[in-house]
Amino acid sequence: MKLQWGKRGENLYIYLSGELDEHSVAEIRARADKLIDENAGLSRAVFNLAGLRFMDSTGIGFLIGRYKRLKRYGMGMYLENPESSADKILSLSGLYSLMPKIQE
Amino acid sequence: MNEMILKFPARSENEVFARNAVAAFALTLEPSLSELSDVKTAVSEAVTNCIVHGYRGREGWITVACRAAGSTLTVEVTDEGCGIADIPKALEPFFTTQPSEERSGMGFTIMQTFMTDFKVESKEDAGTTVTMTKEFGLRRANVG
Numbered sequence: 228m229k230l231q232w233g234k235r236g237e238n239l240y241i242y243l244s245g246e247l248d249e250h251s252v253a254e255i256r257a258r259a260d261k262l263i264d265e266n267a268g269l270s271r272a273v274f275n276l277a278g279l280r281f282m283d284s285t286g287i288g289f290l291i292g293r294y295k296r297l298k299r300y301g302m303g304m305y306l307e308n309p310e311s312s313a314d315k316i317l318s319l320s321g322l323y324s325l326m327p328k329i330q331e
Numbered sequence: 332m333n334e335m336i337l338k339f340p341a342r343s344e345n346e347v348f349a350r351n352a353v354a355a356f357a358l359t360l361e362p363s364l365s366e367l368s369d370v371k372t373a374v375s376e377a378v379t380n381c382i383v384h385g386y387r388g389r390e391g392w393i394t395v396a397c398r399a400a401g402s403t404l405t406v407e408v409t410d411e412g413c414g415i416a417d418i419p420k421a422l423e424p425f426f427t428t429q430p431s432e433e434r435s436g437m438g439f440t441i442m443q444t445f446m447t448d449f450k451v452e453s454k455e456d457a458g459t460t461v462t463m464t465k466e467f468g469l470r471r472a473n474v475g
Contacts, residue, residue: 249379250343256433281350281368283375284441288433312368319444320437 229278230258237270239263239302244278247286256289263296271303273329282313287320294325305329333359337395341386341410343379349395350374356397357404362467369445370404370465376438377408377461384428385412385459403447404465411458418451 228251231242241259245251263272274290276282294304304326309317317323335356339345350371357370374395381393391412398405415421422443427436443449446463453459 246347248343248346248375249383250346281371281375283372283379284435284437285379287435287437291435292433311365312372315365315368315445316372316437316441319441320435 228252228255230255232262234266234269239266239269239272240275241272242275242278244280246281247279247289248281248283249285252285252289256292259293260296263293263300263302267300267302269302271305272297273305273307274326275307276310276313277308279310279313282316284316284320286313287316287322290317290322290326307331332398332400334399335397337397338392341382341389341391341393341412343382345393346375346378346382349378349393353395353397353406357399357465357467360399360402360404360467362404362465366465366467370406373442373445373463373465374406374408376442377406377463380438380461381408381410381412381459383434384415385410387413402467404467405462406464407460407462409458409460414455414457414459415451415453416455418453422451 228245228247233240241262297304306326307329308331337349337352353374354367354371357367378393391410394409396407420426422439424440425436427434442463447466448464450462
């Protein structure tokens with residue numbers, strides 16, 4: 228798993244790439260939380276999932292966890308360009324009602 | 332008919348190996364990319380369950396047995412862990428025994444949705460076996 232990030236205006240961008248599962252999630256969770264804490268003054272966080280080749284339900288737990296953390300700071304959360312396999316799980320779990328999908 | 336049996340220790344680092352090995356085995360059945368992706372996800376869910384729920388961090392072995400016959404892949408994932416006390420409860424979407432650990436409770440729902448057939452057998456303190464089948468080319472056949 229790889230995590231890259233950037234800031235544009237009021238947005239914190241978090242780019243996830245690789246395979247997100249039970250094994251890889253711990254490290255990514257710690258890094259994402261640190262980034263969120265450090266950028267708590269921004270309006271929203273956009274998780275770009277274009278490079279995420281694989282994700283199972285561990286990924287759903289991960290995203291809900293970050294959503295709750297962002298909510299404490301009053302920040303919104305969005306999911307950008309999910310790959311088709313991740314998109315299928317995200318749709319099935321109803322996650323887009325909490326964190327809308329952005330397709331560009 | 333072709334068969335394969337994998338046996339590996341219940342460690343999360345083996346999840347990526349297990350799902351990709353099953354996907355490689357399934358290739359002879361000529362699945363579409365999206366069917367293959369469904370299989371990988373379902374296998375990953377089943378193996379994660381063995382590690383997280385079956386063994387709960389204890390040492391143990393996971394067996395993944397695969398069979399390819401006609402256009403059907405059968406995958407059987409077995410652990411010798413603690414077993415499931417209440418299977419109907421475990422199958423409910425969003426039910427999890429570990430809400431504090433960011434578990435989504437979607438594992439079984441994903442296996443059921445992504446595979447053609449799904450069955451779980453379990454005995455407390457003896458272990459759990461999840462049997463899943465995937466029939467490839469269903470949609471293509473219907474269209475054609």
